[in-house]
Amino acid sequence: MARKIGSRYTAHQILGRGSAGTVWLGEGPDGPVAVKLLREDLASDQELVGRFVQERSALLGLEHPHVVSVRDLVVDGNDLALVMDLVRGTDLRTRLDRERRLAPEAAVAIVADVADALAAAHAAGVVHRDVKPENVLLDMQGPLGPGGAHPALLTDFGVAKLIDSPRRTSGGRTTAPTTRIIGTPDYLAPEIVEGLPPRAAVDIYALATVLYELLAGFTPFGGGHPGAVLRRHVTETVVPLPGIPEELWQLMVQCLAKAPASRLRASELSVRLRELLPMLAGIPPLDVDEPDEPEQPEQQEEPAADPVRRRGVVPLVPGSATDSNRDTHTSMRVPGPDELAGGALGTARVPRPAGGHRPGSARHRAETVRKRRLALSAAAVVLVAAVGVGSWLASSGDTATPPAQDGKNSAPARPAP
Structure with missing residues (x-):
């Protein structure tokens, strides 16, 4: 069913749904467009609408071959929408779900494109704040690059900043944005987890996490309870x-350095990645298995069950459900220092050879116990066999002719009569 978006655009069909809104295939004065219609509760927030209008010039001015350009911002009644270029292709998450992991050359080529996009955005003073495979689109009509990679374009600029801003409570007070976290847990930089303002370096950390995921098939600090994921970003070293x-x-x-100042700038990262492309040609996808899921403590209350297990997807709010397209851009409070101090769930996820189990995991312990039992059984068989042979030798010795005695301790022979 078609619906009007403002006076210039018509949305025809839904392309996807996310936590911030719904993406429609639309039509405008200049042809097909993609229309991201934000949720009604966001559209009814007058302060957010005001920020939306203030961001208009920055978002409309962001032009780059690897950025999905924003053509227009629509504020019309209950409709709050971003009108963007329509990319004929798919998102990187869909390709990753299909192929599990990419060859290093293709993975690096894609990430280099995204780094170019971030360099342009950062130069314009725009921080993306939600870099992840879902927000990287692959242009299937563009020329193939190194490793057969399609051109990559970064989308959803501005959405994180619009949602994650101070708001006035019913009492007129303003809530500080540093009291909660906005983003997707697997890709959050440590400084965001610790409540610091997000700068350009958070996008570099997230993009390096995406590259790790493209190569390995899983993120370096993901898996298990969201609190454990956040803690690993702060306390653990990438394996x-x-x-x-x-x-x-x-x-x-x-x-992936914990200190933002230690990370490369986006422009530097792009150059370095492209310099490495020649040495990556012909290297096949890595042969590693995803680590076992970290065990939950017995007292830990399990989040609502998700019928389909999806990598990189955990609801930040316990009991909430994930979105159908894995867009988990939601919020939670900043963990306290005691919650970031490590513990049983604070261990990094260790890549393992294909067919193996992560050391310390339940499956690894079960395999160790099984091998130990087999070893003990084998030792018991050897022991029983040894005892049997010893008994046989002892019984054979009882019937044999006793050896001749020497003359030192023997009684003198009696003369013959």
């Missing part, structure tokens, strides 16, 4: 991925 050149690994480590 090396086997099978990639050392130069690429060191680049990823630098961009």
Whole structure:
């Protein structure tokens, strides 16, 4: 069913749904467009509408070949919408779900494109704040790049900033944005978890996490309860991925540094990645398995069950459901220092060889116990066999002729009569 969006656009069909709104295939004066219609509760927030209008010039001025351009911002009654270029293709999450992991050359080519987009945005003073595979679109009509990668475009600029801003409570007071976290847990930089204002470096951390995920098939600190995911970002060190050149690994480590100042700028990251492309040609996808899910403590209350397990998807608010397209851009309070101090759920996820189990996991312990039992059984069989042989030798010795005695301790022979 078609619906009017403002006076210039018509939305025809839904392309996808997310936590911030719904994306429609639309038509405008200049042809097909994508229309992101924000949720009604957001559209009814007058302060948010005001920020929406203030961001108009910054968003409309962001033009780059690897950015999905915002053509218009519509405020009309209950409708609050971003009108964007329509990209003929799919998102990176869909490709990752289909292929599980990408060859290093293709993964690096895609991430280099996104780094170019971030460099342009950061130069214009815009921080994306929600870089993840769902927000990277692959242009299937564009020319193929290194490793057969389609051109990558970054979308959803401005949505995080619009939602994550101070708001006035019913008493007229303003809530501080640092009292809660906006974003997707697997890709959140440590400084966001600690409640610091997000700068350009948070996008570099998130993009390096995306690159890790494209190579490994899972994120370095994801898995388990969302509180554990946030804690790992702050306290744990990323575990090396086997099978990639050392130069690429060191680049990823630098961009995943806990200190924002230690990370590369987007423009530097793009140049470094493209320099590495020649040495990655022909390297197949890595042969590693996803780590076992961290065990939940017995007293931990389980979140609402999700009928389909999806990588990189955990609701930040316990009991809430994830969105159908894995867009988990929601909010939660900033954890306290005691909650970030580590503990049983604060261990990093260790990549393991194909077919193996993560050391310390339930499956690894069960396998260790099984091997130990087999070893003990084998030892018991050897012991029983040894005892049997000893008994047989002892019984054989009872019937044999006794050995001749020497003359030192024997009685003298009696003369013959």
